[in-house]
Amino acid sequence: MMAEHFNKGMARNxxxxxxxxxxxxxxxxxxxxxxxxxxxxxxxxxxESVAQGKEIWESNNCVGCHSLMGEGAYFAPELANVYDRYGxxxxxxxxxxxxxxMAIQPLPIEGRRKMPQFNLTPEEVNNVADFLIWTSRIxxxxxxxxxxG
Amino acid sequence: xxxxxxxxxxxxFIFALILFAGQILFGLIMxxxxxxxxxxxxxxxxxxxxxVHTNLLIVWLLFGFMxxxxxxxxxxxxxxxxxxxxxxVLFWVFAxxxxxxxxxxxxxxxxxxxxxxxxxxxxxxxxxxLEQPTITKIGIAIVVLGFIFNLGMTVLKGRKTVINxxxxxxxxxxAVFWLFSFYNPSNLVLDKFFWWWVVHLWVEGVWELIMGxxxxxxxxxxxxxxxxxxxxxLYVIIAMALITGLVGMGHHYFWIGPSxxxxxxxxxxxxxxxxxxxxxxxFAFRMVRQRRYEHHNKIATTxxxxxxxxxxxxxxxxxxxxxxxxxxxxxHGSQITxxxxxxxxxxxxxxxxxxxxxxxxxxxxxxxxGNSLNAQKVESMGFWIMCISMIVITIALxxxxxxxxxxxxxxxxxxxxxxxxxxxxxxxxxxxxxxxxAAFLVGLVVYFWSFFVxxxxxxxxxxx
Numbered sequence: 001m002m003a004e005h006f007n008k009g010m011a012r013n014x015x016x017x018x019x020x021x022x023x024x025x026x027x028x029x030x031x032x033x034x035x036x037x038x039x040x041x042x043x044x045x046x047x048e049s050v051a052q053g054k055e056i057w058e059s060n061n062c063v064g065c066h067s068l069m070g071e072g073a074y075f076a077p078e079l080a081n082v083y084d085r086y087g088x089x090x091x092x093x094x095x096x097x098x099x100x101x102m103a104i105q106p107l108p109i110e111g112r113r114k115m116p117q118f119n120l121t122p123e124e125v126n127n128v129a130d131f132l133i134w135t136s137r138i139x140x141x142x143x144x145x146x147x148x149g
Numbered sequence: 150x151x152x153x154x155x156x157x158x159x160x161x162f163i164f165a166l167i168l169f170a171g172q173i174l175f176g177l178i179m180x181x182x183x184x185x186x187x188x189x190x191x192x193x194x195x196x197x198x199x200x201v202h203t204n205l206l207i208v209w210l211l212f213g214f215m216x217x218x219x220x221x222x223x224x225x226x227x228x229x230x231x232x233x234x235x236x237x238v239l240f241w242v243f244a245x246x247x248x249x250x251x252x253x254x255x256x257x258x259x260x261x262x263x264x265x266x267x268x269x270x271x272x273x274x275x276x277x278x279l280e281q282p283t284i285t286k287i288g289i290a291i292v293v294l295g296f297i298f299n300l301g302m303t304v305l306k307g308r309k310t311v312i313n314x315x316x317x318x319x320x321x322x323x324a325v326f327w328l329f330s331f332y333n334p335s336n337l338v339l340d341k342f343f344w345w346w347v348v349h350l351w352v353e354g355v356w357e358l359i360m361g362x363x364x365x366x367x368x369x370x371x372x373x374x375x376x377x378x379x380x381x382x383l384y385v386i387i388a389m390a391l392i393t394g395l396v397g398m399g400h401h402y403f404w405i406g407p408s409x410x411x412x413x414x415x416x417x418x419x420x421x422x423x424x425x426x427x428x429x430x431x432f433a434f435r436m437v438r439q440r441r442y443e444h445h446n447k448i449a450t451t452x453x454x455x456x457x458x459x460x461x462x463x464x465x466x467x468x469x470x471x472x473x474x475x476x477x478x479x480x481h482g483s484q485i486t487x488x489x490x491x492x493x494x495x496x497x498x499x500x501x502x503x504x505x506x507x508x509x510x511x512x513x514x515x516x517x518x519g520n521s522l523n524a525q526k527v528e529s530m531g532f533w534i535m536c537i538s539m540i541v542i543t544i545a546l547x548x549x550x551x552x553x554x555x556x557x558x559x560x561x562x563x564x565x566x567x568x569x570x571x572x573x574x575x576x577x578x579x580x581x582x583x584x585x586x587a588a589f590l591v592g593l594v595v596y597f598w599s600f601f602v603x604x605x606x607x608x609x610x611x612x613x
Contacts, residue, residue: 008311008377011384019391026395029414033342036408041338051335058275058333059263064196069405070482071341072277075183075195077568078482106191113186113569116194118260135337141412143404145479145558148565 053131
């Protein structure tokens with residue numbers, strides 16, 4: 001394959017030609033994805049509370065233990081579908097559950113992985129709940145495979 | 150050393166290795182936290198340990214890339230570095246900012262750190278691998294720009310070789326894609342979509358250019374093979390890296406919102422991603438076989454061959470293992486991802502930096518033909534212990550992932566085990582991983598020890 005007839009100029013052309021072509025292809029696909037995304041992420045439902053929730057999620061580094069849509073750390077449960085897991089289809093139920101759960105952290109069980117007490121206000125927990133509920137409704141091609149995430 | 154200014158690489162390499170040691174220590178702590186969940190809680194919660202582990206990795210690899218560039222660009226350009234002073238100043242700026250950031254993670258709660266650094270003015274924190282305060286992110290951008298300016302000016306006044314140009318292209322790409330770390334919209338899907346423009350386009354894109362250039366440089370030096378031949382290979386390898394890797398980003402777009410066609414595109418292109426790594430193996434071994442002379446720094450050659458093999462296994466084989474959408478549906482975000490991540494980073498990026506360090510450090514210490522035979526023997530021992538330990542870690546995590554999927558993902562809603570119950574079942578395998586991690590640390594200590602072996606001995610003039 002590295003015979004005489006294959007010279008450096010040809011190799012360089014494959015690099016520049018192939019690289020630029022693929023990059024343009026990526027840009028085109030990205031542009032197309034941007035057109036389709038609004039129907040899949042339902043961005044019209046990103047309320048002030050959802051946006052606040054995302055910021056609280058980030059400023060406490062939740063992704064350092066949990067995964068969200070499969071990305072993050074794998075030390076604690078997946079949370080993109082936590083609403084499906086504990087909400088029973090009711091936002092009210094889920095929010096009450098989350099308020100209670102956040103309040104009793106860290107659980108006093110020796111040897112168990114611990115979630116720190118973040119001392120969030122009830123309103124902040126509500127924001128996080130709204131963020132997780134919105135996240136659970138993104139069209140993510142039906143991932144994860146089941147409720148356990 | 151051909152040019153005096155190449156010596157600015159030295160502090161970069163030394164500091165990189167210190168951070169590497171820190172990374173491994175925090176890795177061990179996390180390995181234990183996987184087993185004893187509340188180990189060091191609440192003083193060092195898992196998320197902090199993890200942030201330190203991964204951020205140290207990123208920063209020390211950047212220090213390594215910078216050291217490698219400062220060493221090889223003047224030699225390739227056949228001229229002194231444009232400004233050794235700028236290189237030294239940027240070293241201290243970057244080292245200071247890096248240490249301050251890590252201390253920030255360790256000493257104050259993350260939310261407090263976000264508040265102290267005015268994250269609300271321009272929120273960029275709290276995303277995986279991009280946890281750095283915005284001010285640190287700006288600092289990284291400035292340091293990288295100054296670094297590229299320095300190298301660019303060097304290349305402009307000197308010889309423009311293919312290795313130089315590929316390396317610079319890779320570094321410019323690194324800087325450009327870093328800019329996406331500043332984009333953090335409220336829309337999680339957009340956030341994630343462009344987050345990958347940093348993460349994927351770095352490790353499965355432009356970093357491969359940097360790796361290819363460093364590998365090509367080292368191979369020229371230790372084999373004496375004609376530059377024309379090596380440059381031709383380099384072009385083809387990085388062409389394959391970009392052609393497969395750019396749209397290969399699609400394998401990250403399966404389950405985070407983007408359209409269904411990414412399932413096909415991501416699967417097809419990423420299935421080809423092992424190709425450039427496979428070519429690197431062929432390349433490295435062929436060049437060594439065709440070598441024109443025996444360089445007495447044998448261990449540098451070992452590292453060069455090793456990085457090609459381990460990168461192929463980690464990035465190529467373990468990547469392909471779970472890259473097809475129907476498989477990835479079950480493996481995504483499981484311990485399989487962790488298995489792949491560990492071997493790929495170690496093989497491709499850790500080892501390429503250890504390669505260039507192994508080649509250039511002895512030269513910078515006045516030993517043109519490498520360290521003494523005794524030192525090389527010890528370094529070789531470190532090489533094997535680290536490589537084998539990392540393979541064991543990878544296999545353990547792969548088994549852990551497969552078990553996790555079998556218990557937690559494959560069964561239907563009613564029968565599937567919950568996350569925490571599944572983790573409890575995996576504990577014996579996490580022990581294997583932890584022990585292999587401890588063995589890795591031993592390998593690292595042996596490797597460090599090799600720097601101090603036979604310091605006064607004459608160089609290995611008697612080698613075959």
